[in-house]
Amino acid sequence: GENVEQHPSTLSVQEGDSAVIKCTYSDSASNYFPWYKQELGKRPQLIIDIRSNVGEKKDQRIAVTLNKTAKHFSLHITETQPEDSAVYFCAASNNAGNMLTFGGGTRLMVKP
Amino acid sequence: DAMVIQNPRYQVTQFGKPVTLSCSQTLNHNVMYWYQQKSSQAPKLLFHYYDKDFNNEADTPDNFQSRRPNTSFCFLDIRSPGLGDAAMYLCATSRNRGREPQHFGDGTRLSIL
Numbered sequence: 543g544e545n546v547e548q549h550p551s552t553l554s555v556q557e558g559d560s561a562v563i564k565c566t567y568s569d570s571a572s573n574y575f576p577w578y579k580q581e582l583g584k585r586p587q588l589i590i591d592i593r594s595n596v597g598e599k600k601d602q603r604i605a606v607t608l609n610k611t612a613k614h615f616s617l618h619i620t621e622t623q624p625e626d627s628a629v630y631f632c633a634a635s636n637n638a639g640n641m642l643t644f645g646g647g648t649r650l651m652v653k654p
Numbered sequence: 655d656a657m658v659i660q661n662p663r664y665q666v667t668q669f670g671k672p673v674t675l676s677c678s679q680t681l682n683h684n685v686m687y688w689y690q691q692k693s694s695q696a697p698k699l700l701f702h703y704y705d706k707d708f709n710n711e712a713d714t715p716d717n718f719q720s721r722r723p724n725t726s727f728c729f730l731d732i733r734s735p736g737l738g739d740a741a742m743y744l745c746a747t748s749r750n751r752g753r754e755p756q757h758f759g760d761g762t763r764l765s766i767l
Binding site for chain 1: 687694695696697699702744751752753754755756757758759760761763
């Protein structure tokens with residue numbers, strides 16, 4: 543089955559700096575990679591996703607890059623703000639109906 | 655407007671006393687999922703329904719059951735809750751399985767006395 547590893551487990555940045563979270567996956571058949579943001583006590587919210595037919599996707603301050611050959615994908619947050627502080631989860635799945643496999647999560651802290 | 659609604663938000667039950675958590679959706683999605691999430695961990699899939707087809711994860715304890723009486727509603731039944739079952743329970747939906755975004759409800763935090 544799929545295995546998704548996520549690094550780092552915690553990340554502390556200064557407001558305005560960039561943050562990068564990286565994930566690797568094991569199943570070469572995986573072709574869908576969402577990222578979820580979960581604030582304390584709240585539900586995971588989809589913030590961006592990418593499919594394997596593209597290498598990069600951007601939405602305002604958030605971007606995701608995908609390297610299919612190396613089987614890794616990354617979340618990039620620019621100009622971080624205190625409200626970006628949360629736990630971020632990456633995940634992977636494929637067309638075969640396999641369920642999302644989540645990474646272990648990254649706790650991002652943005653210091654004002 | 656909330657599209658995946660979970661009730662209640664907080665549930666307290668006694669050790670061994672059956673409890674039912676509910677989830678409803680207004681998205682008309684085919685798939686509904688139940689996850690268990692413990693503190694500082696990723697959500698762990700318990701089972702999912704693809705339409706009426708029930709799919710149990712291999713490591714989901716027998717203590718956990720689910721019902722989906724119609725497209726909109728799905729229930730999680732815990733027959734004899736133990737202290738280790740205290741967690742956040744998240745319901746999610748997606749249009750289909752595979753590479754589709756999942757939409758989560760706000761969760762039910764279950765405490766066991």
